[in-house]
Amino acid sequence: DQQVKQNSPSLSVQEGRISILNCDYTNSMFDYFLWYKKYPAEGPTFLISISSIKDKNEDGRFTVFLNKSAKHLSLHIVPSQPGDSAVYFCAAIPAGGTSYGKLTFGQGTILTVHP
Amino acid sequence: ETGVTQSPTHLIKTRGQQVTLRCSSQSGHNTVSWYQQALGQGPQFIFQYYREEENGRGNFPPRFSGLQFPNYSSELNVNALELDDSALYLCASSLGRSVDYEQYFGPGTRLTVT
Numbered sequence: 509d510q511q512v513k514q515n516s517p518s519l520s521v522q523e524g525r526i527s528i529l530n531c532d533y534t535n536s537m538f539d540y541f542l543w544y545k546k547y548p549a550e551g552p553t554f555l556i557s558i559s560s561i562k563d564k565n566e567d568g569r570f571t572v573f574l575n576k577s578a579k580h581l582s583l584h585i586v587p588s589q590p591g592d593s594a595v596y597f598c599a600a601i602p603a604g605g606t607s608y609g610k611l612t613f614g615q616g617t618i619l620t621v622h623p
Numbered sequence: 624e625t626g627v628t629q630s631p632t633h634l635i636k637t638r639g640q641q642v643t644l645r646c647s648s649q650s651g652h653n654t655v656s657w658y659q660q661a662l663g664q665g666p667q668f669i670f671q672y673y674r675e676e677e678n679g680r681g682n683f684p685p686r687f688s689g690l691q692f693p694n695y696s697s698e699l700n701v702n703a704l705e706l707d708d709s710a711l712y713l714c715a716s717s718l719g720r721s722v723d724y725e726q727y728f729g730p731g732t733r734l735t736v737t
Contacts, residue, residue, distance in 0.1 A: 512665070540722045551627070551713055551728030552666070597665050601722055610656070610679050611726070613665030 511535045512600050514614035521621050527585040529617050531598035534579065538600035542611070543572060543583045546595045555596075556583070588621045595619075627716050627729035635735045636704050644699045644732045646714035652727070654678075654720050655697045657689060660711040660731070672697055673720050701734075709736045 513532045521527045529543075539560040544552035558565040558572045558581070565572050571584045585592055595618050599611040628647045636642050648655050654673045658666035668681035672691035686702040695716070701708055711733050715726040 514665075544728075549730060551715070551730050553728070554725050557722075599665075610668045610671060610681065611658075611666070612668065613658075615663070615665050 509534075510615075511538075512598060512612050512614040514596075514598060514617050516617050517615070518618040518620070521588045521619065523590055523621055523623050524587045527583075527588045527592065527619055527621065529583040529585075529596050529598075529619065531581045531583075531614050532579060533581075533600055535600070535602065535612075536579070537602040538612070539603040540601040541572070541574060541581050542599045542601075543570075544597045544599060544613075545592075546597065546616070552597060585619075588619075590621050590623050593619055593621050627714060627727050629712075629714055629729040629732050631732060632730070633733045633735075635737065638704055638706060638736055640704050641700065641702045642704060642734060644701075644712050644714075644734070646697045646699070646716070646729055648695045648697070648714075648716035649727050652716035652718055653695055654717045654724070655691055655695065656715045656717075656726065657697075657699045658713040658715065659683075659708075660713060661707075662710070666713055669699070671720075678720060704736045706736050709734060 542557040543555040546552045574581045595616045599613045656671040657669040660666040670680040671678045675691045688700045691697040711731040713731045715728045717724040717726045
């Protein structure tokens with residue numbers, strides 16, 4: 509049962525253009541969402557997060573949008589740079605209980621930014 | 624400040640054997656989580672330790688067990704290895720259990736079971 513889904517295995521974008529990575533979830537108990545970036549031979553690195561009480565969070569070139577009714581979030585990267593080429597994972601955390609830090613990850617999307 | 628380190632980097636084991644993977648948390652971090660990442664998949668939560676006590680477990684059988692030591696380093700032990708246990712094992716440490724604390728991942732240990 510894949511509770512967090514990234515339906516696009518890969519995305520190719522030209523340098524300077526916008527990259528949009530999508531993520532859907534099924535568990536309505538999720539209330540905190542994160543994006544991670546992973547380079548080969550390295551662990552995932554935190555990029556940006558959003559709480560379910562918000563619908564948008566920005567950090568420099570990165571913006572995450574959350575549509576709770578559609579159970580959908582997206583990560584926008586503007587402008588895209590070749591150094592952004594990596595695997596991007598979305599992850600979710602359920603509310604309360606003993607589940608702090610129990611991240612449920614999507615399958616990942618490989619982003620390639622061409623010069 | 625030293626980041627999260629894991630050892631060994633790569634490991635090859637035979638089905639039925641036992642394996643121990645190690646994680647050294649970032650300084651001051653009292654919480655560690657372990658994840659299994661199969662090829663082409665996202666990481667899957669195995670369990671989390673907070674101040675040496677297990678604090679949540681994912682959908683993994685009891686042959687996956689862990690320890691967290693007083694210095695907050697930790698181990699993941701897997702008994703009776705199966706072929707499907709072949710994966711990248713990641714640990715992540717944080718200052719605490721709250722979502723307010725970022726999890727810092729190590730580079731992982733690649734386990735191959737033959």
